Amino acid sequence: MDYRGRRKGKDCLTERTLQSILIVEDHQLSCQGYELIVEQAECKGTIPKVTVQQAHSLKKANQLLIEEAIHFDMVFLDICMPAYPEKDLYSGEDLGRLIVEKQLNTRILVMTSLTDKLRLEEILQTVKPHGFLIKGEVDEYHLISAIQHILKNQPYYSPTIGKILRDESNAEVYLSTDEKKLLYLLSKGIRNKEIGEHLCWSLSKVEKRKRVMHEKLGIEKGNTMALVNRAKELGII
Known part of the structure; x- marks a missing residue:
């Protein structure tokens, strides 16, 4: 399975701007940790100055991204989020799929604690994230490296995700x-x-x-x- 050429056309620019990030994560401590890493990277000059907003529920994220149509250059997306059935959002994966369908021109960086290969493979297929990190592997190096790669239109996958991409034996499971x-x-x-x-x-x-x-x-x-x-x-x- 080759993911290298899946984003083409207008989506492939030499360099992306980064002015705003939305963190979609129901654990506030995790949000604060991600935001702190971003702030420290700004101070070091390794990424541009950026505004960061948090959404601790799928309802809030849907309100910002879809209902209010606020543009975010990048979304940090957790998968295991409480459902928002009123909008058919049963996990962060459904929100990611909606971002792709609406063509919001938003870069998606998935960060999840899931480690099941079939489930991760499905997320790779449906959300097509620009970056994909396992939470246990998220640190300053991997998070900032992911942001830097995404800004250069280069995919970034943590070591675990890289192994999954190289494993051609993974079966696929799709849930409607x-x-x-x-x-x-x-x-x-x-x-x-x-x-x-x-x-x-x-x-x-x-x-x-x-x-x-x-x-x-x-x-x-x-x-x-x-x-x-x-x-x-x-x-x-």
Whole structure:
């Protein structure tokens, strides 16, 4: 799988400007840590002066990026965020996909604690981030290196992500918006019949989709709790 040529045309300039960053992360301490690293890099002159704003929920991020249409040159995007089902945002991945679909001309730097190879591969496919870091590998060097590479239109992946990209044996798993809705409703303890009413599905369709989800996530059929727990582990809901 070759990611090197996936961004072309207008998106490939010799150098990008950086004036604003939005940190989408529900842990405020992590936000403060990222912002401090950025401020220190500014003082050292290794990156340009930049304004930083934080969004601690998908609702707030959607408000800033979509509803208010505020432009940010770069978004630091966490994947495991509490869902905002009113806008079909069940994780940071859905927000990233929305940024790509709306062509907001915003560079995406994903930072996640997820380490499941199939899940990371899916995020690489759907969000197509310009940079991708595992949180356990985030430090001043990797974060600032990622920003510098992205500004030069060069992708930046942390060591773990690099290994995944080089592993041609990774299988792909894709979850549709309806499947994420199904998992979200199951996580709320809603019964199959009521799920059908929510999604305008027949009862048989709900049960069939549940069987498909068990197969996709490698969970024994009939174990709904294990299915929900696995979805949470993978940051899907």
